[in-house]
Amino acid sequence: MNLAMAFAASAEMNAGKTAVFCGDAEYSYEKLRGQAGWLAARLQKDFGVRPGDRVGLWLKNCPEFIAAVFGVLQAGGAVVPINNFLKPAEVSYILADAGAKALITEAATAEEQSELSAKLPGLNFFQIEEFAGAPDRPAPEPAPSTRTESDLAFIIYTSGTTGRPKGAMLSHRNLLCNVESCRQVLETVALDRFVVLLPMFHSFMLCVGIMLPMTTGCSVVLVRSLHPPKSVIQEIISRQATILPAIPQFFRALANAHVPADIPLRICISGAAPLPVEILKEFNDRFPIPLIEGYGLSEASPVVSLNPIRGPWKAGSIGIPIPGVEVTVQSDAGEMLPEGEVGEISIRGGNVMQGYWNQPEATARAIRNGWLLTGDVGYHDKDGYFFITDRKKDMLLVNGINVYPREIEEIIYQFGGVKEAAVIGLPDPRKGEQPIAFVAPIEGVTIDERALLHFIRGKLADY
Numbered sequence: 001m002n003l004a005m006a007f008a009a010s011a012e013m014n015a016g017k018t019a020v021f022c023g024d025a026e027y028s029y030e031k032l033r034g035q036a037g038w039l040a041a042r043l044q045k046d047f048g049v050r051p052g053d054r055v056g057l058w059l060k061n062c063p064e065f066i067a068a069v070f071g072v073l074q075a076g077g078a079v080v081p082i083n084n085f086l087k088p089a090e091v092s093y094i095l096a097d098a099g100a101k102a103l104i105t106e107a108a109t110a111e112e113q114s115e116l117s118a119k120l121p122g123l124n125f126f127q128i129e130e131f132a133g134a135p136d137r138p139a140p141e142p143a144p145s146t147r148t149e150s151d152l153a154f155i156i157y158t159s160g161t162t163g164r165p166k167g168a169m170l171s172h173r174n175l176l177c178n179v180e181s182c183r184q185v186l187e188t189v190a191l192d193r194f195v196v197l198l199p200m201f202h203s204f205m206l207c208v209g210i211m212l213p214m215t216t217g218c219s220v221v222l223v224r225s226l227h228p229p230k231s232v233i234q235e236i237i238s239r240q241a242t243i244l245p246a247i248p249q250f251f252r253a254l255a256n257a258h259v260p261a262d263i264p265l266r267i268c269i270s271g272a273a274p275l276p277v278e279i280l281k282e283f284n285d286r287f288p289i290p291l292i293e294g295y296g297l298s299e300a301s302p303v304v305s306l307n308p309i310r311g312p313w314k315a316g317s318i319g320i321p322i323p324g325v326e327v328t329v330q331s332d333a334g335e336m337l338p339e340g341e342v343g344e345i346s347i348r349g350g351n352v353m354q355g356y357w358n359q360p361e362a363t364a365r366a367i368r369n370g371w372l373l374t375g376d377v378g379y380h381d382k383d384g385y386f387f388i389t390d391r392k393k394d395m396l397l398v399n400g401i402n403v404y405p406r407e408i409e410e411i412i413y414q415f416g417g418v419k420e421a422a423v424i425g426l427p428d429p430r431k432g433e434q435p436i437a438f439v440a441p442i443e444g445v446t447i448d449e450r451a452l453l454h455f456i457r458g459k460l461a462d463y
Contacts, residue, residue, distance in 0.1 A: 002172040003153055004073040004145040006215040008033065014190075014217045020063045021193075021239045022222040027063045032214075035064070038134040039071030039104075039126070040142035047102045047124045051076035051147060054155060056095050056103040057201070058082040061224060064128040065200045066210055068104045074145050077101075078152040080167070081201040083401075085461040088115040090165075094157050095120055098167060098357065102126060149173035155357050156203050156298040159395075159404045167357030168299045177350030178301040179211045181322040185306050186243065186267065190217040195236060195244045197223040198400070203302040204271050208245050226250060229257045237263060245269040247400035248279050249430060251291060255282040265289050267309055271296060272400030273432050274388065277315045293318055295388070299372055300325075301351040305386055317385040318378075325349035327386055329379055334368055342379045342389060346371040396425035396433040401463055408435055411459045415452055417445035 011019075011033035020027040043049040055077045059065050072079045080098045082091055095103060095116070102124040105113060113125055147153070153175055155167040182188070196209040213220050221239040223232050229250075236244070237260065244265050251270060268283075268291045275293040283291045290309055295318035296302035305327060307319035321327040328336050329343040337343040352372045355363035366373055375395075378388040396403040405423035412421040420440040428434035441447045 001149060001176065002073070002145055002147045002151070003175055003211065003215070004036075004070060004147070006176065007036070007070045008074075010215050010217050017217070018219055019214065020066065020220045020222055022063050023224070025063070029217075032063070032067050032070070035067035035131050035134050036070035036074055037142055039068060039131075040074035040145075042126065043072065043075040043077065043102060044142055047126070049075045049077050049101055052152060053077045054080050054098045054100045056080045056082055056091075056098070056100040056105075058084060058091060058103060058105045058109065059128065059200070060084050060106075061196065061200050061222060062106075062128065063222060064131055066214065066220070067131065068128065069206075069210060070214075072104070073147070073153060074142055076145055076147055078155060080155045080157070081206065082157070083201050083461065084199065085463050087459065087461065088112045088119075089459075090461065092116055092119045094165060094167075095123060097165075098155055098157075104128065147172060149176065152354070154206070156206075158298045159402045159407060166359055166362055169354040169357050170301055171354055174301045174351050174353060175207065175211055177324055178207050178303055179215060181324050181351070182208060182212050182303055183216055185309070185322050186212075186269075187309065188212065188216055188218065188243075192243055193219045193221050193239060193241045195221050195223060195232075195241045195246075197226055197232060197250070198246060198272070202272065202401075203298040204245065204296065207301060207303060208269070208271075226253075229253045233257060233259055233263065236265065240264045242266045243269070245271060247272045247432075248275045249273075249399060249432060251275075251283050252279045252429075255279070255286050259286070263287075263289070267292065269294055269306070271303075273397040280315055295319070295386070297374055299353045299366065299374075300347055300349075301353070303351070304347055307385075314381075314383075314385050317381075317387050319386065320384050321386075325351060327380075328371070329386075330371065330373075334371075337379075339380055339382050342377060344392060345374045345376045345378050345386065345388065347374060348372065396435055398433055398435065398463055399431050403433075403435060403463075405435065408437065408456070408460065411456055412437060412439060412452070414459070415447070415455050417441050417447050419443075 011029040015030040018026045019029045055072045104126045149172045153172045154170040157165040157167050194213045198205050221241045271294045292307040294306040296304045305319045305321050307313045326348040328346050330346045331343050375393040376388050377390040380386045408423045409421045419442045422438045425433040
C-alpha cells in the first residue's frame with residue numbers, strides 16, 4: 001500500500017461524493033482523481049519524473065493543492081511542500097537542496113518563477129491553471145504507482161537553529177501510520193467534514209486536513225481566509241462541517257465572536273502551538289464542543305499525542321500518545337525518567353521520519369537508539385498525560401509557525417553598520433510570540449530603524 005493507492009481506493013468508492021467544498025464550488029472525488037491522474041501522466045511524460053524524483057509544491061490553499069499532492073505521488077515522486085510565505089531566495093534554497101525536478105505553482109507567482117528559473121535553469125514549472133484542460137479521466141493513463149510503504153513520500157522542510165532549513169523525510173508508511181492513528185482517536189466516519197483554514201503546506205494540515213479525510217471518504221471544507229471570523233463561522237454552518245483543526249489564536253477569536261447555537265462542529269483540535277489555559281477557559285465558557293489540545297512535529301508526520309475526545313481533558317497538557325506512538329521523557333544520557341521528572345520529550349513509532357535529507361549528522365543527533373528527540377522539555381503525570389514546560393531549541397512560535405532567532409539575526413547582520421544582534425521572543429496575545437531584536441551598531445554609526453526594518457522585511461517571510 002502507498003498513499004496514492006489509498007486515495008485511489010477512497011476515490012473509487014466515493015466517486016460522486018463531494019471531496020472539497022470551496023466557496024460556491026464543489027469538487028467531487030472523481031474530479032480530483034482525474035486531475036491527479038492527468039498531472040501524474042504530465043509529470044512522467046513531459047517532465048521526466050521518475051520514481052523517487054522530488055517535485056516542489058508552492059501554492060496557497062486551493063482544491064488543486066490536493067490534486068497536485070496525489071498527482072505527484074501517483075507519478076512516483078516525492079512531494080516537497082513549500083511555505084507559500086517564503087521569498088524566492090528561500091524557495092530556491094529548498095528546491096536546490098531537494099534536487100527538485102519540477103515545481104507546481106500558479107500564474108500569480110510569474111515574477112518569482114522568472115527569478116527561480118534564472119537560479120535553477122533545469123527546473124520545470126507547472127501552473128495549476130493548466131488543470132482547466134484536464135479531462136475527467138486522465139489520458140494517457142499514467143504508469144501505476146509502484147512505490148512501497150518504505151519509499152519516500154514527502155520532504156517537509158523545517159527551520160533549523162543553524163539558519164538553514166532541514167528536510168524531514170517522511171515515507172508512505174509514516175503518513176499511513178499517522179493517518180490511521182488519527183482516524184482512531186478522532187473517531188472519524190465518512191460523514192465527517194474537516195475544516196481546512198490553516199496553510200496546507202504545514203505538516204499538521206497535510207496529515208489531518210488532506211490525507212486523513214481524502215483516504216477515509218470524508219469531505220474538506222476549504223476556507224480561503226480567516227478574516228473576518230464571522231465568514232468562517234458562516235462557512236462552517238452552511239457546509240455542516242464537523243471537525244475543526246486550528247491554532248490557539250483562532251479559537252480565542254471564535255470564543256469572542258457571535259456564534260449561533262446551531263454550529264455543527266463535534267470536535268475542535270488545537271495544534272501547531274501551545275494552547276494557553278486562558279483561551280481554553282474562554283472557549284469552554286462559550287461552547288459545549290470539546291476543544292482538545294494535541295502535539296506534534298513535522299519529524300513525526302506530525303501528530304504525537306492528543307487529549308482524549310471523551311476526556312478527561314487536562315488544561316495545559318498535550319494529552320496522551322495516539323495509538324502506535326510511544327512517548328517517553330529522557331535525560332541527556334538517554335535514561336527513561338519517572339513521572340514528574342523533567343527531561344526531553346522523545347518519540348518512537350511508525351510515524352517517525354526516516355531522517356533529514358542529505359544530513360546524516362543532523363539525523364544522528366535527532367534520533368538516538370530509535371527515539372526521536374523533539375527538543376521539547378517536559379514531564380508526564382501518573383495518568384500518562386504529558387506536559388511541555390520549555391524548549392531546548394532556541395525557537396519561537398509565531399502563529400503556530402516555527403521561527404528561529406538565528407535566521408533573523410543572520411539577516412540583521414547583513415545590514416550595514418550592525419556590530420551585534422540578538423533576537424528573543426516576547427509573549428503576544430494575538431500571535432503567541434513576537435520576535436524582538438536588540439541591535440548594537442558599530443561605534444560611530446547611527447542605524448535608521450525604519451531602514452533596517454524595511455531591509456529585514458525584504459529578506460524574511462512575511463509572518
